[in-house]
Amino acid sequence: MPKIKLDRIDRKILALLQQDGRMPNNEVAERVGLSPSPCLRRVKALEESGVITRHVALVDPAAVDLPVNVFVSVSLERQVEERIDAFEAAVMALPEVMECYLMTGDADYLLRVVVPDLASYERFLKEHLTRISGVANIRSSFALKQVRYRTALPLGHLVE
């Protein structure tokens, strides 16, 4: 995917679609000050070039009984390399892991895990996380409240 140059209009389009992915092209065009066809061309280009990766529906976690967020710091045994790939592959197979980052600092990985309740988390720990080979240490921190959760990246840092 070639690095696309994004001008002011592209960023406006992205901002709009990040906010409402179903906004009809007509409205997008109007809001960015373009006529529908060049606007549609831009949107399609943004999709095909991978700038827009996908369109999704967001679901309320509470409504599907997944109100608990747990952040898990994982340290691996010091034999890196193969362990790394194995761990990441194992993590990718766990549906309750919403996010996973390879980190600098004390722990190797930071995960965000969603579960219905503490009991479920305990089960998740015992039956899945601790069974991944190479895991040396696990530290769990629970979120009392999700103050903010956004999927829309801030785009004001390039122009406004």
Place this chain on the structure above:
Amino acid sequence: MPKIKLDRIDRKILALLQQDGRMPNNEVAERVGLSPSPCLRRVKALEESGVITRHVALVDPAAVDLPVNVFVSVSLERQVEERIDAFEAAVMALPEVMECYLMTGDADYLLRVVVPDLASYERFLKEHLTRISGVANIRSSFALKQVRYRTALPLGHLVE
């Protein structure tokens, strides 16, 4: 919003739309084994009841020059209450804060911040985070790699 009972079909619908928010109702219907009209009724009900909160386009962070994820642990001075609200309000005003959680354990808050580079993060720290009143301690951890990032909640925990 009354707590909606979600049956197997509802969960299937949610799973599909979490994956592809633009899937036409016809295809959703077919995949869940329903005819279009009752399927559409369900989708609309899920939207109106708030189970589906919104539809969004996801953007590649690298493509908009925001490749750096920083996790920030923030501790507040011990006078809670008013500080809490003030801090949360301040955080909500910072566009680079993608996520913010009130935590148990050592730190009070955990933030995920996206920035173009380390210099930008330094500016973010100096000009914004440290200026929020009541902040006692800040600890930053940098992500070397985003191993996983999903917006689709796992729904298999209720039935499959």
Place this chain on the structure above:
DNA sequence: GCTTGGGCAGCAGAAAATGCCAAAAATCAA
């Protein structure tokens, strides 16, 4: 019998895709 939920059919409105033309911007050359 009543309530809930699914199916069928048809409608209508909109939205997206095309093709063509015009204008502006960038490039290059003299």
Place this chain on the structure above:
DNA sequence: TTGATTTTTGGCATTTTCTGCTGCCCAAGC
């Protein structure tokens, strides 16, 4: 610098596909 060519991008109009929506009826479960 200037001018011309090339490339890019916007605009208009049309067409065609679809998608969502409505109403009604029927079946199943309570």
